[in-house]
Amino acid sequence: MISNLNEPDFIFLLKSGDTSAYQQLITVYKKTVYNTCLNLLQNSEDAEDICQEVFVTVFQSIHQFKGESKLTTWVYRIAVTKSLDYVRMKKRKKRFGFMRSIFSEESNEPIYDRPNFIHPGVLLENKERTEILFRAIDQLPENQKTAFVLNKLEQLSYVEVAEVMEVTVSSVESLLFRAKQNLKKILGDYYKENEK
Amino acid sequence: MNMESKEKWIEETIDIVDALSPVEVPEGMDAKILARFSMKRQRMIEMSAISKWSIAASILLLIGINSYSVLHYSSEKEIKTGESNLLYTEYFSYINQ
The missing domain is CATH 1.10.1740.10 (RNA polymerase sigma factor, region 2, helix turn helix motif)
Incomplete structure (x- = not known):
């Protein structure tokens, strides 16, 4: 306080x-x-x-x-x-x-065009992957991105995220689930493209 | 095997968010915020003075336009009424004959 x-x-x-x-x-x-x-x-x-x-x-x-x-x-x-x-x-x-x-x-x-973002709080060994991850986060729909940032990066609880976004807790759960699924898809596509 | 490594890579990449530490705020942020706030407040005071005078001028203009049109309209109506009366008497003059 x-x-x-x-x-x-x-x-x-x-x-x-x-x-x-x-x-x-x-x-x-x-x-x-x-x-x-x-x-x-x-x-x-x-x-x-x-x-x-x-x-x-x-x-x-x-x-x-x-x-x-x-x-x-x-x-x-x-x-x-x-x-x-x-x-x-x-x-x-x-x-x-x-x-x-x-x-x-x-x-x-x-x-x-937005230059690639490297989070200042990242460990040196994770630099490249963080850049890829943030590019993927940026591609998420607005509400999924907000829920993901508030919960995973700002460490807010589901209840707190729901209060900030003025939605129900179950909506937050659903948004976070979809955000993770979308991130997996975007990162999977990136992996496939850069595998060779 | 390849699928496994792909899944592992994705999971590891997403888990990076747990290792991110909060960033320190750039120096002088407090002063910048307060300076920006006082600048905006000053601008709002100036704006309110300008808008006060603009409102006063608008009201005066509105009163002016209204009084002009009321006075002008009533004198015009008087003339017209006079004309129509003349026409009426002339047209029905045979009745009195």
Whole structure:
């Protein structure tokens, strides 16, 4: 918990605009938020930018927080939403750039493509395989990717994932099962292609 | 045998997530967040001042347009009513004859 305050008192301080409460919130949650963003965005610079945006949104909309869920859940929810919005925006830009390159005569403009991501927290011997795994995670449908990242990388329980994603626990179980099946298929195809 | 090694490779690759350690946040993140927040808040204050004046100007403009059209319309109606009365008297003048 945040210093020796209980959560309602801390939220009250945040709502009243207490700067030291803001600072404390950043100290407590920055690692969680940054890692969630990093795992979903798979890019350190984007993760840093979105992490800042998440905290700004938290401060700006703390008045709307009704306390129906835990503060942690709410912060996670904002981090996930912001990251997924950013991914969608980048994909849209990429699609638009591709369309432009088809229709415009000057097709010299480079199309943005995400470079291969190597997780900074990986052991040296696993570097190559982590890159392959993250490429596979990136190919998963949005909700499967979110459930997988929150459960396997952020170590959240099924109940916590369900609260963040606002779905039932059985939905989370099903999402994780399908995510694993899809990952096995994607990795299997990769293995087959690179076997020879 | 080949199938076995493929399955093993897939399982091992997926299990890598268990060995990943959380990443440290880049330095100066706290200051960057607070600076971004105060910048946005400042912009919102400026925006609210601008929007306050815009709303006031819009209301004035709306009142102006409304009063002009009400005054203009009523004087125009008066003329028209006068014209129609004249026409009416002229047309039915034979009755009085």
